[in-house]
Amino acid sequence: xxxxxxxxxxxxxxxxxxxxxxxxxxxxxxxxxxxxxxxxxxxxxxxxxxxxxxxxxxxxxxxxxxxxxxxxxxxxxxxxxxxxxxxxxxxxxxxxxxxxxxxxxxxxxxxxxxxxxxx
Amino acid sequence: xxxxxxxxxxxxxxxxxxxxxxxxxxxxxxxxxxxxxxxxxxxxxxxxxxxxxxxxxxxxxxxxxxxxxxxxxxxxxxxxxxxxxxxxxxxxxxxxxxxxxxxxxxxxxxx
Numbered sequence: 273x274x275x276x277x278x279x280x281x282x283x284x285x286x287x288x289x290x291x292x293x294x295x296x297x298x299x300x301x302x303x304x305x306x307x308x309x310x311x312x313x314x315x316x317x318x319x320x321x322x323x324x325x326x327x328x329x330x331x332x333x334x335x336x337x338x339x340x341x342x343x344x345x346x347x348x349x350x351x352x353x354x355x356x357x358x359x360x361x362x363x364x365x366x367x368x369x370x371x372x373x374x375x376x377x378x379x380x381x382x383x384x385x386x387x388x389x390x391x
Numbered sequence: 392x393x394x395x396x397x398x399x400x401x402x403x404x405x406x407x408x409x410x411x412x413x414x415x416x417x418x419x420x421x422x423x424x425x426x427x428x429x430x431x432x433x434x435x436x437x438x439x440x441x442x443x444x445x446x447x448x449x450x451x452x453x454x455x456x457x458x459x460x461x462x463x464x465x466x467x468x469x470x471x472x473x474x475x476x477x478x479x480x481x482x483x484x485x486x487x488x489x490x491x492x493x494x495x496x497x498x499x500x501x502x
Binding site: 276303305320327380383 | 423432433434480490494495
């Protein structure tokens with residue numbers, strides 16, 4: 273069964289360093305997302321990406337964050353200068369379209385997450 | 392704005408007990424509603440969904456009914472197992488680019 277894959281599974285970095293988290297969405301999906309989860313609790317929306325551009329972003333997704341789809345398969349989240357409060361589990365998700373058009377069913381397919389620890 | 396409110400946990404039950412996790416929502420339009428489950432050390436996965444009022448989603452013995460009049464989508468299971476121990480998230484989607492999640496409810500099931 274197709275799945276979303278994320279790398280690395282765990283990254284430890286020093287405050288102020290740049291981090292890139294990588295995701296390979298399911299191949300025929302067209303909508304891509306990053307969410308984060310702090311301390312195993314609330315799942316917070318960061319950004320959605322469609323048609324090679326950001327379609328929506330949250331207040332959390334400030335100038336320190338960026339996303340890119342550098343080729344036909346990878347979807348990356350970059351944090352330019354990490355802060356202690358960026359420590360979290362970051363989940364990539366993708367969504368297919370439905371047969372009825374652009375909206376689809378809304379089901380998200382999640383990867384297993386990348387745990388980021390900022391020291 | 393759109394939001395999801397679910398009961399706080401943790402919820403601790405004995406095996407074979409009845410489970411209810413409450414979820415209510417606020418949304419403009421006609422959202423689709425979902426329950427996702429997160430097992431320890433894993434990502435979220437869809438448990439069940441309902442796309443319109445009075446729909447009942449069901450899967451693995453869990454079920455939830457989309458109640459428009461009470462704006463609710465409570466998750467129920469008649470007899471829980473130890474393997475059901477996980478965090479459960481209620482979520483809504485209004486057809487745009489964002490799915491909104493509730494805060495999650497952690498369930499512990501004791502043998």
